[in-house]
Amino acid sequence: xxxxxxxxxAGSVKTGKRIGRGPGSGLGGTSTRGHxxxxxxxxxxxxxxxxxxxxxxxxxxxxxxFKNISRVAYKAINLSTLQQLADEKNITTIGLQELRAAGxxxxxxxxxxxxxxxxxxxxxxxAHAFSKKAEEAIAAAGGTINKL
Numbered sequence: 001x002x003x004x005x006x007x008x009x010a011g012s013v014k015t016g017k018r019i020g021r022g023p024g025s026g027l028g029g030t031s032t033r034g035h036x037x038x039x040x041x042x043x044x045x046x047x048x049x050x051x052x053x054x055x056x057x058x059x060x061x062x063x064x065x066f067k068n069i070s071r072v073a074y075k076a077i078n079l080s081t082l083q084q085l086a087d088e089k090n091i092t093t094i095g096l097q098e099l100r101a102a103g104x105x106x107x108x109x110x111x112x113x114x115x116x117x118x119x120x121x122x123x124x125x126x127a128h129a130f131s132k133k134a135e136e137a138i139a140a141a142g143g144t145i146n147k148l
Contacts, residue, residue: 074129075109079137080117082125095126096148119143 020031033040049056082094085102099105113125115133122142130138135145 072110074112075105076112076114077104077127078114078116079119079134082113082123083117083119083121086121086123092122093124093126095146113138 017027017032018025019027022028030040038044049058051057077099081104085094085098085104086092089098089102091098096105096111099111100107105111110129111127112129112131113127113134114131115137119137119141123138124144124146125138126146126148128148130145130147138145
């Protein structure tokens with residue numbers, strides 16, 4: 001066996017329909033499109049969401065809600081995560097670079113420290129925002145807080 005004598009399995013390849021090649025082919029005339037109407041014309045494409053003239057669902061349903069343009073989205077990091085990072089890496093300063101290096105946040109994230117979990121290490125923590133309980137827990141462990 002070599003590349004020059006490879007063939008597909010018998011019956012696995014069908015020849016395509018040759019549409020619009022005259023009446024002798026059996027597929028001439030209307031070329032399997034039927035008579036008249038938009039779908040028989042060249043260039044026809046149904047609009048997205050078209051339901052055959054019935055009122056489409058996106059117009060039947062009412063509008064609701066809004067997007068707050070002033071919203072600031074933070075990536076939440078818990079105290080337990082900071083403690084785990086301090087234990088594994090043996091560090092006392094945790095900032096955005098350390099969190100990025102550990103894979104917890106990306107460069108575009110704003111970081112907020114939350115109070116879930118225990119913190120026993122004395123850490124110097126830098127982030128964009130802190131919850132009140134997180135600030136208290138870091139201060140109680142003897143650490144410092146730096147807001148960006």
